[in-house]
Amino acid sequence: MLKKRVGIEVSLAVAEAVKQARAQVISAYPITPQTHIVEELSTYVANGELDAEFIPVESEHSAMSAAVGAAAAGARVYTATSSQGLALMHEILFIASAQRLPIVMTVANRSLSGPISIWNDHSDIMAERDIGWVQLFVEDGQEATELTIAAFKIAEDHRVLLPVAVNMDGFILTHMIEPVIFPAQATVDKFLPPYKPALKLDPAKPVTMGPVGVPEVYLEAKKQCEQALLDSKAVVAEVLAEAGKTFERKYNLIETNGKKKAKTLFVTMGSLGESVWSAVEGLNEDGEDVGQVRIRLWRPFPVQEFKKACKGAKRLIVIDRAMSPGSVCGPVAQELKTIFYKDKDAPEIVNVIAGLGGRDVPVADFKEMYRLAKKGKLAKTYTLWGVDSNA
Amino acid sequence: MAKKSLCAWQDLALGAAILAPGSAAKLKTGDWRTLIPRLDEDKCIKCGMCELYCPEFCISEGKDGFFRPNFAYCKGCGICANECPKQAIAMVMEEK
Ligand code: SF4
Ligand code: SF4
Numbered sequence: 001m002l003k004k005r006v007g008i009e010v011s012l013a014v015a016e017a018v019k020q021a022r023a024q025v026i027s028a029y030p031i032t033p034q035t036h037i038v039e040e041l042s043t044y045v046a047n048g049e050l051d052a053e054f055i056p057v058e059s060e061h062s063a064m065s066a067a068v069g070a071a072a073a074g075a076r077v078y079t080a081t082s083s084q085g086l087a088l089m090h091e092i093l094f095i096a097s098a099q100r101l102p103i104v105m106t107v108a109n110r111s112l113s114g115p116i117s118i119w120n121d122h123s124d125i126m127a128e129r130d131i132g133w134v135q136l137f138v139e140d141g142q143e144a145t146e147l148t149i150a151a152f153k154i155a156e157d158h159r160v161l162l163p164v165a166v167n168m169d170g171f172i173l174t175h176m177i178e179p180v181i182f183p184a185q186a187t188v189d190k191f192l193p194p195y196k197p198a199l200k201l202d203p204a205k206p207v208t209m210g211p212v213g214v215p216e217v218y219l220e221a222k223k224q225c226e227q228a229l230l231d232s233k234a235v236v237a238e239v240l241a242e243a244g245k246t247f248e249r250k251y252n253l254i255e256t257n258g259k260k261k262a263k264t265l266f267v268t269m270g271s272l273g274e275s276v277w278s279a280v281e282g283l284n285e286d287g288e289d290v291g292q293v294r295i296r297l298w299r300p301f302p303v304q305e306f307k308k309a310c311k312g313a314k315r316l317i318v319i320d321r322a323m324s325p326g327s328v329c330g331p332v333a334q335e336l337k338t339i340f341y342k343d344k345d346a347p348e349i350v351n352v353i354a355g356l357g358g359r360d361v362p363v364a365d366f367k368e369m370y371r372l373a374k375k376g377k378l379a380k381t382y383t384l385w386g387v388d389s390n391a
Numbered sequence: 392m393a394k395k396s397l398c399a400w401q402d403l404a405l406g407a408a409i410l411a412p413g414s415a416a417k418l419k420t421g422d423w424r425t426l427i428p429r430l431d432e433d434k435c436i437k438c439g440m441c442e443l444y445c446p447e448f449c450i451s452e453g454k455d456g457f458f459r460p461n462f463a464y465c466k467g468c469g470i471c472a473n474e475c476p477k478q479a480i481a482m483v484m485e486e487k
Contacts, residue, residue, distance in 0.1 A: 098407070
């Protein structure tokens with residue numbers, strides 16, 4: 001059967017995916033560059049295309065609180081946010097995972113103020129690394145569409161029962177018009193059957209959710225959630241493989257591009273990966289020994305899969321999209337330095353923090369990074385790429 | 392190491408939920424108390440405000456019409472004394 005490709009803004013494609021996933025409750029507050037997603041969903045609900053409860057709350061703190069309540073009542077829940085909105089949700093994000101509620105949220109990644117910035121980087125989600133959610137990063141519109149549907153399947157799996165954040169770069173992905181192939185509704189329904197809660201608020205069978213965790217309980221409660229998150233890796237891999245089969249794509253926890261067994265590897269997460277891919281292709285044509293590793297699953301971090309993808313590499317050029325002020329390098333590089341610590345064949349890790357607050361990083365810049373790294377001219381700690389300095 | 396937990400993490404309900412209703416009755420908050428409410432029956436007008444405000448729901452009306460706490464649960468917070476319109480309740484140090 002010939003599938004229909006449509007040119008569509010990626011935000012609207014994500015809204016369509018949420019509709020196809022038959023979300024039952026959507027609670028959201030608008031924030032650039034996420035707004036188009038929930039705006040479109042509110043239209044679907046208003047015109048009857050989507051049979052869901054749309055809760056237009058007064059803040060993101062309330063958006064996540066309403067999502068927690070609805071998920072506790074056993075509904076399939078979706079929300080989306082960005083930057084300051086994610087920051088305002090902060091305290092409730094931990095509660096969602098602690099109560100094991102399978103909420104799905106798109107984070108349209110955007111820099112945090114100040115100074116005020118609506119443009120793209122990863123500082124919003126990096127400030128929320130430890131919320132106990134499954135965290136995925138997508139690169140393009142097709143992936144954003146399919147992994148939004150897959151996110152519900154991951155979250156609702158009884159071996160997981162945790163919220164899932166699908167990260168997509170604000171503007172440089174959310175506002176792109178890309179060709180997207182939508183699966184048939186019957187295909188989605190087969191892939192994602194209705195949500196069966198393991199535990200829900202039900203007057204006929206009363207339970208208490210979110211009680212006080214006295215010192216005799218708190219530690220065990222945290223351990224339970226951490227273990228669920230660690231164990232979710234296998235389920236994510238399984239669901240991504242099934243999504244790949246269903247939607248005729250290939251989804252792994254970690255992807256690789258470019259020359260096999262290359263000595264130097266770029267490490268990327270999110271849409272800048274596509275620019276790096278172009279740079280790597282160009283460098284390979286020039287005979288350079290370079291490849292690329294893309295991180296799709298950020299939490300739980302797939303340590304073995306990542307190490308396997310880097311086998312034989314002598315140097316990693318890790319592109320971070322956020323700072324970790326006062327630390328030794330950016331957050332992704334910190335993670336990688338930790339996992340390779342004391343490994344005999346550990347690659348050298350050089351860190352470039354690039355594209356902060358929407359600063360453009362064209363393909364040529366990545367080629368330049370490669371050349372500098374090859375000559376050993378990138379800083380041992382990290383390089384704040386492109387910063388204008390008098391020094 | 393002395394056991395300091397209620398149960399193993401594997402035995403906790405999903406998300407540390409409490410599955411059986413009414414479990415608060417098992418928590419005898421009476422041993423939190425340092426001050427104890429003492430009722431002056433001469434001042435009390437039997438209005439029941441103390442019963443309404445008690446956060447432990449441990450005050451109830453007796454056969455004689457006076458409202459008295461169940462000391463297995465009264466945690467000595469003093470809210471009843473604060474809310475009483477007739478200052479009929481005094482919070483006093485409890486001799487243990
Ligand atoms: S002291 Fe507090 S707990 Fe005790 S009876 Fe008065 S209001 Fe209730
Ligand atoms: S509030 Fe005061 S006056 Fe009213 S019943 Fe209680 S002790 Fe008596």
